[in-house]
Amino acid sequence: MRRVPYRLDVARAETEQARRDLDEALREAKALRAENEFPRDQSDFEQAPLIQWMKSQGHSDLNHVHTWNESTRDDWVADRAATVAPGSRILDVGAGTGPYKNLFAHCVYKSHDFAAYEGYKGDEGTYAEIDYVSDITAIEVDDNSFDAILCTEVLEHVPRPIEALAEMARILRPRGRLFITAPLGSGLHQQPYHFYGGYTPHWYRKFLADFACDVVSIEPNHGYFAHLAQECARFAWNSEKHSQYHGEFADRASHLIGDVLAPYFYALDKKVMIPEFTIGYHVEATKR
Incomplete structure (x- = not known):
């Protein structure tokens, strides 16, 4: 059996290329992780494109979003009483x-x-x-x-x-x-x-x-999305009971779900009614 001569210069070149490929892959992974990571700074969180868009689409009256169930019923009774x-x-x-x-x-x-x-x-x-x-x-x-x-x-x-x-x-x-x-x-x-x-x-x-x-x-x-909005609001109302499970993001999780998602879902209910x-x-x- 004929032996293939070992080329040290080829081996070194292949090793260097593999190292460069690995470094590039690590850089891409880091960039992707940073892009999808929950913002650690509140201002970064508020300026995230998705958050900005959802806030622009959400109902403007947060108090109504958190009380619509009772207030809608009250309005219905008042209308009938009249x-x-x-x-x-x-x-x-x-x-x-x-x-x-x-x-x-x-x-x-x-x-x-x-x-x-x-x-x-x-x-x-x-x-x-x-x-x-x-x-x-x-x-x-x-x-x-x-x-x-x-x-x-x-x-x-x-x-x-x-x-x-x-x-x-x-x-x-x-x-x-x-x-x-x-x-x-x-x-x-x-x-x-x-x-x-x-x-x-x-x-x-x-x-x-x-x-x-x-x-x-x-x-x-x-309908369904308003119901979902109510449960998002409930997450925020009860945040003290489970905040320890959200680590350093407890306040932001409560804000995201109660103040961003709830108004977004409530507004969506007006567009897509699922009774x-x-x-x-x-x-x-x-x-x-």
Whole structure:
């Protein structure tokens, strides 16, 4: 077998070329890493092209982005209240702290609640003055007693919601109006009185019809992207509970998700409405 002469100069040249190739690869990798690295300086973060673009597309009112669920519901109730004839008798079922009482100042407003929840009750901190204290399935009033009934964010806290709906229909006068809001999907709250995640449009249509009520409207409270915006806001609200897991970027992570992504997703909801993942529904019905 013939031996191939070892060429030292060729070996050195190949080694030098390999070293140059390796150095170039390392430089490219470093540049790529720097390009994609989360900015360590706040000003660099704010000036990043993607961040700038998302902020330009996001909703301008950050407070609204963080409170739209409740404020949209409040606006819906206010709109319906304005259409109720003066002097009408209205019962606020599950009234709690009575946040909507003033909207019905032109009516004969009465309140109902089981009044047994001992947890957090909002800024008011306590139940309003309740006219009828009872289980929601056994309100102590005569049939056909009210011209309108309001029931907001209550049905998920009721063990027997179908019976509750039947009871509201019982005490509503013929051609009376029923205003209901409830979630489609929500996290646990007001425990231990949280029995259902939420209700679909099919649930309302089925059981309202069973109790001689006709659906006037079923409106989703925004869609998927607004729901996602709310959860981004929740990330920021609860940041103290998990900040230790985000290292040196905790504040910026909270800012990115709560102040940049949340407004971006909320604005996107106006362009791309995906109602199957709404936060809940606002429902109006009338009794036959």
